[in-house]
Amino acid sequence: MKKRIVLYKRLSDALLARLHQHVEVTYVDTTGKDGLARLRDALPGAHGLLGASLRLDHSLLDLAPQLQVVSSVSVGVDNYDIAELTRRGVLLTNTPDVLTETTADTGFALILASARRVVELANWVRDGHWQANLGPSHFGCDVHGKTLGIVGMGRIGEALARRGAAGFGMRVLYHSSRPKPEVDARHGAQYRSLDALLSEADFVCLTVPLSSSTEELIGARELALMKPEAILVNIARGRVVNERALIDALREQRIRAAGLDVFVQEPLPVDSPLLHLANVVATPHIGSATQETREAMARCAVENLLSALAGQRPANLVNEQAWGNGQPNNTIAT
Ligand code: NAP
Numbered sequence: 001m002k003k004r005i006v007l008y009k010r011l012s013d014a015l016l017a018r019l020h021q022h023v024e025v026t027y028v029d030t031t032g033k034d035g036l037a038r039l040r041d042a043l044p045g046a047h048g049l050l051g052a053s054l055r056l057d058h059s060l061l062d063l064a065p066q067l068q069v070v071s072s073v074s075v076g077v078d079n080y081d082i083a084e085l086t087r088r089g090v091l092l093t094n095t096p097d098v099l100t101e102t103t104a105d106t107g108f109a110l111i112l113a114s115a116r117r118v119v120e121l122a123n124w125v126r127d128g129h130w131q132a133n134l135g136p137s138h139f140g141c142d143v144h145g146k147t148l149g150i151v152g153m154g155r156i157g158e159a160l161a162r163r164g165a166a167g168f169g170m171r172v173l174y175h176s177s178r179p180k181p182e183v184d185a186r187h188g189a190q191y192r193s194l195d196a197l198l199s200e201a202d203f204v205c206l207t208v209p210l211s212s213s214t215e216e217l218i219g220a221r222e223l224a225l226m227k228p229e230a231i232l233v234n235i236a237r238g239r240v241v242n243e244r245a246l247i248d249a250l251r252e253q254r255i256r257a258a259g260l261d262v263f264v265q266e267p268l269p270v271d272s273p274l275l276h277l278a279n280v281v282a283t284p285h286i287g288s289a290t291q292e293t294r295e296a297m298a299r300c301a302v303e304n305l306l307s308a309l310a311g312q313r314p315a316n317l318v319n320e321q322a323w324g325n326g327q328p329n330n331t332i333a334t
Contacts, residue, residue, distance in 0.1 A: 003309050006042045008051035009073055012295060015302050022306055023048065030054060048305050055079050061088060069308035073301040075099060075155075075288075078210035078237060082319050092318040093304035096155060098296040099288035104159030106287045107235045110259025111148075111203050113281045114231050116140040117257075120278050141202075141229065141256065143168055149201025150174040151194065151217070152208030152236065153183055160205055161187040173197050198225040203233060210237035220245035223255060231257045235287050238263040247273045250280060261287050 002024045010027075011019070019025050028042045029035060030051070039054075043063035049056070052073040061067065061084065069091040070080065077094050085092050113119055117140045124130065124138075148164040150157045153176035164170035165187040172189040174180075179191035194217070198204060204226060208214045218232070219242040226232070232255060234241055243264045249255050257279040263272070266285055274280050288297060304314040313323060 003047040004045050005048035005050060005305065005309075006039070006046045008039065008049070008054060009298070011298050011302070015295075015298055018302055019306075023309065048309055050301055050305050053079060056081070056085075058084065061085075061090070069093065069305055069314070071301045071305035071308070071314075073294075073297050076209060076237060077318050086319045086322045089322055091308045091314060091322050093301070093308065093314045093316045094318050095297040095300040095304075096316060098300050099293050100155040100159050102290050102293040103156045103235060103287040104163060106261055106283070107156070107160050107205055107207070107233055108163050110233045110235065110261060110281055110283065111205070111231070112143055114233070114257040114259040114279075115143045115203075119281050141231075143170075143203070145169050146202040147171045147173060147200055149192070149197040149204045150189075151197065151204065151206050152176055152214075153180050153189070154207065154209075156235070157205075157207040158183055158187070160207065161189050165189070170203075173201055194222070195225055198222055199227070201230060202227070203231050205233040206236040206240050208236050208240060210239055214240050216240070216242045218242065218246070220248070223249040226255050228254060229256050231255065231259065233259040235261045238266065243274075247277070250274075250277050253279070257281070259283075261285055 002022065004024045004026065005019070007025055007027045008030045016025070026042045028038050030039050039060070040063055043060060045066060046064045047066055048069045048071065049067065050071045050073070056070065067090050070085060071093045073095055075094050075096045077092060080092055082092060121138060148170040150160055150172065153174040157174060157176070161172045161174065161183065165172050172187050173192045174189050175192055175194045175197045183189050184191070192200065206218065208217065217240050223245055232246070246258060250258055259281045260274065261283045262285055268274065268282060274282055288294065300316065304316050307314040317323060
């Protein structure tokens, strides 16, 4: 008999067909006020879950005692209680690598947009204000030749470093959990303490995962270390920054600007002060949001899920410890 999976993300016809070959699929739309109730109804008997951005609490997991795998269509796994999944012997998989370059493109889009005031001035033109030549009050700042500071030198961090060094002739500094001589060699990057990076960089770009060690890594003290002409770009997670302190720093122009793809609360509330500051470029968590990359992520998640349900070690296993907790006994033919 085919195993059952609950899908809470829309997939392309090709990927759905791939799933239907091997498993019984129940699609649940988790949006809207009844979304969670629909998910609860679908969970009993589920062997696998596939989707993104859902907080799977104990009460939801209790409804799915046969659950073997949660296949997340994301690289970030901060919304899962990994210890609890591991304790229950449930594998958690994610989709690294396939989104690295696209997310680094988003980082650079935010660097350029905030430095050159692209969104603010495009709106200014649209609103009919372009009646004469521009003056210094409309000028932005250069990106090329400046100092790029990357916080979190992992996959996306290195893709940003490559763009900065090779494409824009930037000096690249980074802070990470440890120095990475191989990255230094590839991009001429230099390791710094967080404080030194904040005080030297013209662009501070955040690419760390959200964890207990990175939550509010950037607060009032850290923002005060940045140069008044520096720009903060966050493509990691909203909670890596103390948003209140950031709003104050931007409002008082203690830093020049911010390019933000992620927020403490998403969707960003329409009354957020961030939306009323001219020196903020806010995008709706589009880091990996291209057709090609979202399809590649979904494909990766489908293969992770099918491997796990077939008793094979999935390529992108997050909780290694859960592997071996009886998983290989529960197999399907793929
Ligand atoms: P990654 O390869 O694991 O890179 C993360 C880097 O951060 C690693 O080098 C890690 O060090 C470092 N790090 C971890 N904790 C740290 C700390 N406390 N202080 C300093 N450095 C620390 O992950 P990735 O694929 O580049 O993705 C990074 C994050 O970007 C994801 O977790 C996700 O939250 C976010 N993201 C956002 C979007 C979006 O749509 N905006 C899209 C994709 C990803 P080690 O190498 O020593 O582990």
